[in-house]
Amino acid sequence: MRAAYAIAAVLVIATLPRLAPWLQFVLTLAIAKGFAALGVAVLLRAGLISIGHAMFFAVSAYGVAFLARAGVGDLATLLVLSVLTAALTGAVVGAFLIRYRAIFFAMLNLAVSMVFYALFAKLYGVTGGSDGLVVPIPSVFGAALDEPAFMRILFYLSLTLMVLVGLAVHRYLDSPLGHALSAVHTNEIRLEYLGIPVWAVLLIAYTLSAALAGLGGAIAGFAIGRVVPEFAFWTASGHLVLIAVLGGIGGVPGAFIGALFLEMVHTAAVTVTDAWNLIVGAALIAVIMFMPKGLYGLVAREEGTKR
Amino acid sequence: MSNTVIPLLLDSLASAALIFFAAVGLTLVFSVLRVLNVAHGSLYSIGAYVAASIGLFIASRQLSPYLSFAALLCSAVFVAALFGPLIERTLIRWTYGKSEAVQILITFGLFLILEDLQRMIFGVQSLYEDAPVRLLGTSQIGGVVYLNYQLLLIGLAVIVVIGLRMLVRHTRLGRLITAVVADREMAQSIGIDTNRIFILAFSLGVFLAALGGALAMPTSGVAPGLGADTMVLAFAVAAIGGLGQIEGAAVASLIVGLARVLAIYYVPSLDAVAPYAAMLIVLLIRPYGLFGSVSARKI
Numbered sequence: 001m002r003a004a005y006a007i008a009a010v011l012v013i014a015t016l017p018r019l020a021p022w023l024q025f026v027l028t029l030a031i032a033k034g035f036a037a038l039g040v041a042v043l044l045r046a047g048l049i050s051i052g053h054a055m056f057f058a059v060s061a062y063g064v065a066f067l068a069r070a071g072v073g074d075l076a077t078l079l080v081l082s083v084l085t086a087a088l089t090g091a092v093v094g095a096f097l098i099r100y101r102a103i104f105f106a107m108l109n110l111a112v113s114m115v116f117y118a119l120f121a122k123l124y125g126v127t128g129g130s131d132g133l134v135v136p137i138p139s140v141f142g143a144a145l146d147e148p149a150f151m152r153i154l155f156y157l158s159l160t161l162m163v164l165v166g167l168a169v170h171r172y173l174d175s176p177l178g179h180a181l182s183a184v185h186t187n188e189i190r191l192e193y194l195g196i197p198v199w200a201v202l203l204i205a206y207t208l209s210a211a212l213a214g215l216g217g218a219i220a221g222f223a224i225g226r227v228v229p230e231f232a233f234w235t236a237s238g239h240l241v242l243i244a245v246l247g248g249i250g251g252v253p254g255a256f257i258g259a260l261f262l263e264m265v266h267t268a269a270v271t272v273t274d275a276w277n278l279i280v281g282a283a284l285i286a287v288i289m290f291m292p293k294g295l296y297g298l299v300a301r302e303e304g305t306k307r
Numbered sequence: 308m309s310n311t312v313i314p315l316l317l318d319s320l321a322s323a324a325l326i327f328f329a330a331v332g333l334t335l336v337f338s339v340l341r342v343l344n345v346a347h348g349s350l351y352s353i354g355a356y357v358a359a360s361i362g363l364f365i366a367s368r369q370l371s372p373y374l375s376f377a378a379l380l381c382s383a384v385f386v387a388a389l390f391g392p393l394i395e396r397t398l399i400r401w402t403y404g405k406s407e408a409v410q411i412l413i414t415f416g417l418f419l420i421l422e423d424l425q426r427m428i429f430g431v432q433s434l435y436e437d438a439p440v441r442l443l444g445t446s447q448i449g450g451v452v453y454l455n456y457q458l459l460l461i462g463l464a465v466i467v468v469i470g471l472r473m474l475v476r477h478t479r480l481g482r483l484i485t486a487v488v489a490d491r492e493m494a495q496s497i498g499i500d501t502n503r504i505f506i507l508a509f510s511l512g513v514f515l516a517a518l519g520g521a522l523a524m525p526t527s528g529v530a531p532g533l534g535a536d537t538m539v540l541a542f543a544v545a546a547i548g549g550l551g552q553i554e555g556a557a558v559a560s561l562i563v564g565l566a567r568v569l570a571i572y573y574v575p576s577l578d579a580v581a582p583y584a585a586m587l588i589v590l591l592i593r594p595y596g597l598f599g600s601v602s603a604r605k606i
Binding site (some may be wrong): 044049051058078096099100102103104106107108110111112114115118119121122123125234235237241242245273274276277278280281282283284285288289 | 576
């Protein structure tokens with residue numbers, strides 16, 4: 001039943017831009033943020049809240065811009081290399097940060113991400129300062145494309161990746177390695193007694209979450225065509241946590257539901273009011289207070305009662 | 308040698324004073340309520356906006372410019388009286404005993420709301436009213452010209468550190484706060500009204516935040532985004548000093564101030580990185596901050 005919902009949802013998303021072309025950009029960006037929020041949600045399973053994941057989002061987007069400037073012009077190569085860059089950065093940063101818990105984990109992520117932000121903004125010669133860098137339109141399997149064609153390909157590629165990566169992450173969360181994450185949250189010491197190295201569980205999760213954020217960042221960089229230091233600012237990281245919680249950290253779909261919902265509401269709201277943050281902030285507080293399982297929790301709970 | 312050292316130290320002190328005002332409220336609130344208030348930076352910038360508005364009003368009515376000093380203090384009191392009890396009673400109280408993730412998210416939601424409210428009320432242009440700076444004039448120390456206002460801020464920061472210490476150690480309220488910090492349940496069971504302590508402590512934190520914003524406004528003005536920038540700086544300082552350690556925040560402000568000034572003197576492009584780099588180095592070596600400890604938490 002749940003699979004049927006998911007397939008229906010993906011089909012609806014796939015056809016929407018054919019009906020309303022302006023939605024294509026909104027949806028691409030929503031999926032990009034969904035990937036990053038999924039990364040945050042993976043860590044939230046272990047009870048670790050990161051207010052810094054926008055750094056991997058930005059690292060990957062800058063990676064694309066740098067590689068493009070160095071002459072790499074193929075979409076697939078750029079995506080793979082930039083995601084690897086984000087994963088590698090995540091592995092290095094994670095190796096230091098997974099020792100910490102709770103507020104200290106949150107704050108150290110914040111600190112590292114702000115170092116990245118400040119470097120992106122200040123190293124004018126390398127990163128273009130606050131103007132950022134242009135992300136050119138890459139070729140796809142050797143074919144040079146114009147902008148509309150590339151954006152269409154990018155959208156359907158993102159959608160396909162959302163399904164494939166989503167399934168893979170679902171498998172991961174359902175594996176012993178994934179279940180160990182919730183065990184870290186419940187009782188870390190018991191896990192150590194069982195002979196499971198907590199640091200390895202967390203380092204794998206952290207690297208994976210960085211790679212997911214990186215995938216989102218690369219897609220966002222392509223879709224926007226420019227990468228700026230604000231990609232890494234702490235409020236961007238806060239928004240990723242917000243999306244993850246809004247959607248519900250119970251499962252993979254939550255992050256994407258949260259991102260799609262937020263981007264759609266944003267698109268609708270900006271035509272009426274500019275008090276967008278106020279709406280989001282109030283919604284966040286309401287969701288946490290009254291529906292702790294998030295939007296996805298509404299669906300998931302229904303399923304639970306049927307059984 | 309001394310030609311560079313004295314201005315460098317004075318610059319660091321002046322910078323540290325402003326940084327201290329941004330961070331002390333955050334660390335005070337954390338020590339008593341054990342809640343990391345992500346909206347702290349917004350309360351700081353609201354203080355700055357209110358101070359700038361009152362200052363501009365005084366200037367437009369041609370009232371005595373000396374009133375602008377009173378305006379700085381009044382705006383902080385006003386913001387604290389308005390927001391302190393309101394936020395603590397509605398949002399913060401709900402998060403007691405919940406996980407840090409929930410506390411951070413609730414206050415992040417509050418941050419988003421307050422940022423937009425400021426934009427709607429005060430607009431997007433930057434406000435600036437430097438009457439207090441102009442009135443105090445300048446003085447020359449070691450061949451370098453300083454704003455007397457900056458020197459005043461250093462004095463005020465010292466007074467606030469000593470004042471908070473006196474409050475905690477030598478007053479009835481301070482002893483009640485200490486009791487609540489040491490053991491919330493035990494304090495409750497011997498008849499201390501913890502709810503009242505929480506409201507008072509949170510409002511005091513809001514007051515310090517708003518005062519910091521108000522005091523910084525005459526030198527640097529206030530513009531959208533100030534709240535978000537202040538927040539991370541306050542985080543960094545509070546974390547370096549050890550969350551909940553007021554003296555720790557003072558020492559951390561000196562460290563960050565010095566790091567920043569050194570960066571400005573020698574590697575100007577890295578001045579924005581300095582506070583976070585200092586925070587990273589300290590936290591990687593001492594995760595609980597310079598004055599923090601795992602179990603015993605004092606203020």
